[in-house]
Amino acid sequence: MYQPRWRLDTGFLILPRHTSGATTKMRWRSSAAHASTSKIHPEDLGYTSTLSAFKVSLQRLKTDYLDVMLLHKPWCWPGACSRQPEGTWKDGWRALEELHGLGQALAIGICDVDMDLLEELLQQRQKPHIIQNWMDPFHQDKLVRRKCQEEGIQYQAYSTLGAQWVYFKGYEVNPVFSNLVLQEIAQFHNRTVAQVVLNWAVHRGISIIPASKDPTRQRSNFHSFDFTLAQEQMDAIDALDGALDKKGPEL
Numbered sequence: 001m002y003q004p005r006w007r008l009d010t011g012f013l014i015l016p017r018h019t020s021g022a023t024t025k026m027r028w029r030s031s032a033a034h035a036s037t038s039k040i041h042p043e044d045l046g047y048t049s050t051l052s053a054f055k056v057s058l059q060r061l062k063t064d065y066l067d068v069m070l071l072h073k074p075w076c077w078p079g080a081c082s083r084q085p086e087g088t089w090k091d092g093w094r095a096l097e098e099l100h101g102l103g104q105a106l107a108i109g110i111c112d113v114d115m116d117l118l119e120e121l122l123q124q125r126q127k128p129h130i131i132q133n134w135m136d137p138f139h140q141d142k143l144v145r146r147k148c149q150e151e152g153i154q155y156q157a158y159s160t161l162g163a164q165w166v167y168f169k170g171y172e173v174n175p176v177f178s179n180l181v182l183q184e185i186a187q188f189h190n191r192t193v194a195q196v197v198l199n200w201a202v203h204r205g206i207s208i209i210p211a212s213k214d215p216t217r218q219r220s221n222f223h224s225f226d227f228t229l230a231q232e233q234m235d236a237i238d239a240l241d242g243a244l245d246k247k248g249p250e251l
């Protein structure tokens with residue numbers, strides 16, 4: 001199973017498309033403890049366009065391979081694409097399969113996968129190494145996680161700290177940080193809520209990619225794994241699944 005410890009995310013939202021390896025003075029070299037990840041924008045879905053977009057990623061990063069290449073979405077969501085993609089996620093997947101076969105993408109995956117799409121992916125020549133989905137204590141995505149575990153696919157969570165409730169679901173305050181159960185557990189261990197949530201997720205076999213612009217929070221999030229949650233604390237967090245009203249559109 002693919003489990004890098006650190007990830008350098010060069011998705012188009014993280015490194016803007018105009019940013020190049022030259023301007024950032026970045027030259028990617030992976031190691032046992034670090035992994036590079038990039039994504040194909042949905043407007044680049046299609047066999048030829050996915051191959052071209054991948055080539056551009058390599059050029060910008062001045063590397064000849066990436067550890068992980070993901071399809072950012074199986075389709076264009078409203079407002080995401082400036083042009084019609086040349087093809088579908090299946091065409092893009094075919095391109096990623098080929099790049100994987102050539103050793104240019106060591107692991108391949110896709111984001112925002114529901115059970116139907118996962119079943120379709122399992123029928124492809126190469127099943128995904130990684131599925132990256134929204135997962136936090138109130139949205140635990142248990143069916144997809146279980147299937148990934150059965151199939152030996154690494155489940156990677158985005159927005160583990162609850163950002164989707166604010167960005168996407170119309171909540172004014174992030175309900176993860178204000179939750180009393182999580183606050184009590186954090187207080188018990190003299191930790192932050194973020195550390196408790198990240199610890200819980202990793203103990204559930206989930207790969208995490210928390211984001212923070214604040215170096216102090218980045219450091220604190222990194223030090224989330226040197227304490228052990230009691231079984232009843234793990235269970236109490238598991239039980240938060242579905243506790244919030246999922247107002248707003250489905251992802």
Ligand SMILES: NC(=O)c1ccc[n+]([C@@H]2O[C@H](COP(=O)([O-])OP(=O)(O)OC[C@H]3O[C@@H](n4cnc5c(N)ncnc54)[C@H](OP(=O)(O)O)[C@@H]3O)[C@@H](O)[C@H]2O)c1
Nearest residue numbers: 009111158159160161162163194209210211212213214217
């Ligand atoms: N595949 C997809 O469609 C998709 C969608 C969304 C995100 N992602 C990926 O997932 C990564 C993380 O997701 P995300 O940014 O949506 O959500 P997240 O990790 O759940 O939360 C990030 C938010 O939490 C805050 N935060 C982080 N650590 C904190 C701490 N210790 N205490 C208090 N607040 C803290 C951050 O604020 P500060 O910056 O102020 O600390 C930021 O507002 C992103 O980098 C992106 O690569 C992927």
